Amino acid sequence: MRADGRKPDEKRPISIETDFVRTAYGSCLIATGNTRVICTASVEEAVPPFLKGKGQGWVTAEYAMLPASTTERKKRDGIKKDGRSVEIQRLIGRALRQAVDLKALGERTITLDCDVLEADGGTRTASITGAMVALTCAAERLVREKKLPISPIIHQVAAISAGVIDDEPCLDLCYQEDSHAQVDMNFVMNEKGEFIELQGTGEGRAFTKKELDTIMEYGEKGIRELMDAQREALGDRARYIAPKPLLLVATGNEHKLRELQEMFKDYYTLAPMTAVGFFGPIEENADTFAGNAAIKAEAVCEATGLPAIGDDSGLEVDALDGEPGVYSARYAGEHGDDEANNDLLLSRMEGKEDRSAAFKCALALKIPGKETIIAEGSCPGTILTERRGTGGFGYDPLFLYEPMNKTYAEMNAEEKNQISHRSRAAEMMRSIMSQLLS
Numbered sequence: 082m083r084a085d086g087r088k089p090d091e092k093r094p095i096s097i098e099t100d101f102v103r104t105a106y107g108s109c110l111i112a113t114g115n116t117r118v119i120c121t122a123s124v125e126e127a128v129p130p131f132l133k134g135k136g137q138g139w140v141t142a143e144y145a146m147l148p149a150s151t152t153e154r155k156k157r158d159g160i161k162k163d164g165r166s167v168e169i170q171r172l173i174g175r176a177l178r179q180a181v182d183l184k185a186l187g188e189r190t191i192t193l194d195c196d197v198l199e200a201d202g203g204t205r206t207a208s209i210t211g212a213m214v215a216l217t218c219a220a221e222r223l224v225r226e227k228k229l230p231i232s233p234i235i236h237q238v239a240a241i242s243a244g245v246i247d248d249e250p251c252l253d254l255c256y257q258e259d260s261h262a263q264v265d266m267n268f269v270m271n272e273k274g275e276f277i278e279l280q281g282t283g284e285g286r287a288f289t290k291k292e293l294d295t296i297m298e299y300g301e302k303g304i305r306e307l308m309d310a311q312r313e314a315l316g317d318r319a320r321y322i323a324p325k326p327l328l329l330v331a332t333g334n335e336h337k338l339r340e341l342q343e344m345f346k347d348y349y350t351l352a353p354m355t356a357v358g359f360f361g362p363i364e365e366n367a368d369t370f371a372g373n374a375a376i377k378a379e380a381v382c383e384a385t386g387l388p389a390i391g392d393d394s395g396l397e398v399d400a401l402d403g404e405p406g407v408y409s410a411r412y413a414g415e416h417g418d419d420e421a422n423n424d425l426l427l428s429r430m431e432g433k434e435d436r437s438a439a440f441k442c443a444l445a446l447k448i449p450g451k452e453t454i455i456a457e458g459s460c461p462g463t464i465l466t467e468r469r470g471t472g473g474f475g476y477d478p479l480f481l482y483e484p485m486n487k488t489y490a491e492m493n494a495e496e497k498n499q500i501s502h503r504s505r506a507a508e509m510m511r512s513i514m515s516q517l518l519s
């Protein structure tokens with residue numbers, strides 16, 4: 082029987098309150114049982130001297146206990162930090178560096194400060210679990226403030242203790258248990274169940290392989306539960322842990338960006354080329370959609386060194402011998418003047434009996450060092466004699482999709498994405514990509 086009546090493999094109740102410190106870039110208050118730690122993440126646009134000019138960032142940690150966090154007042158750290166705190170903060174730094182792609186972080190430093198409000202055992206493991214949450218909050222903010230195109234967090238990290246008390250293996254020791262534990266272990270692990278650090282000591286006596294196996298099993302179970310709690314506390318921000326790989330969209334057209342983001346969200350995090358500071362212009366001088374799509378993707382990939390997808394699309398009207406075609410965006414002269422383009426199309430179509438047309442889309446995917454991949458899609462429709470609907474962009478209000486008796490502009494995003502020329506090209510691209518991956 083444990084001091085607080087828990088089962089051997091039962092961890093203490095956990096709660097994590099995010100954004101606990103409003104002035105911090107990211108923060109949380111984590112409580113595991115009576116142990117409570119404030120974890121904050123601060124971002125500095127600089128790296129330590131040994132990393133200057135190396136094109137990577139740094140993650141470091143500091144740990145301290147508040148004077149009243151233990152029953153006997155703990156003296157504040159003076160100029161010389163106490164040895165235990167130094168050892169613990171190094172552990173926290175090592176653990177959380179494993180969560181981050183330091184190259185993707187860029188030349189900046191994230192400092193994770195873990196300040197113990199109340200210490201009832203397991204403060205180092207609570208610090209690591211809480212620091213992961215504060216770090217993720219900071220990553221979300223770096224992306225939101227457009228300092229990074231994608232979260233640099235590649236792994237979820239959590240930590241818990243386990244040990245042997247009165248010859249019985251137990252999970253998540255409180256102070257009373259910890260102080261007379263025969264064996265004391267700390268587990269730091271990632272979401273794949275891999276070990277980042279194991280600290281284990283037979284303090285009261287040596288321990289057997291069998292005991293170790295049981296402790297290990299408890300530790301793994303505890304870590305999984307902690308990771309659920311971290312994700313729950315983060316809510317929507319949990320997406321910033323191990324995001325899908327980055328794919329830049331080589332377009333200046335926000336509507337296209339939004340449609341493509343939806344279509345590739347299971348594979349990639351799509352960000353506009355401007356998110357990494359590329360603004361073009363890109364000269365679209367090919368005479369096919371596929372040619373122009375390739376020009377766009379290749380220009381952005383070349384300039385940034387990152388994978389990029391380009392979209393070139395347009396409307397082909399049969400009675401106009403395929404016009405406006407590759408000139409769709411600048412049909413009436415000025416690039417992207419949708420109103421003028423639609424007016425010109427209506428006037429050219431006056432008196433025409435055959436009103437059949439098709440929207441065409443070519444997508445080009447360029448991954449550094451690989452051949453450009455092209456996928457195409459088209460959607461048949463009819464040109465109306467007047468505009469219908471207010472959604473979408475470009476020629477959407479004049480393009481009737483007969484099977485739904487709706488123009489593109491009368492459809493919501495989901496409906497358009499089910500049948501559009503772009504979604505058909507995306508479907509072909511996804512199938513090429515999955516063949517390449519398998």
Ligand SMILES: O=P(O)(O)OP(=O)(O)OP(=O)(O)OC[C@H]1O[C@@H](n2cnc3c(O)ncnc32)[C@H](O)[C@@H]1O
Pocket residue numbers: 331332333334337365392393394395396409410417422473474475476477489501503
């Ligand atoms: O070149 P980027 O920067 O990607 O953006 P853009 O708007 O210039 O794009 P295009 O050169 O491919 O021109 C496509 C034009 O075709 C039209 N178009 C393409 N897809 C469309 C869609 O889904 N709905 C309505 N019009 C579309 C619209 O007028 C676009 O401006």
Ligand SMILES: [Mg+2]
Pocket residue numbers: 365410
């Ligand atoms: Mg264009």
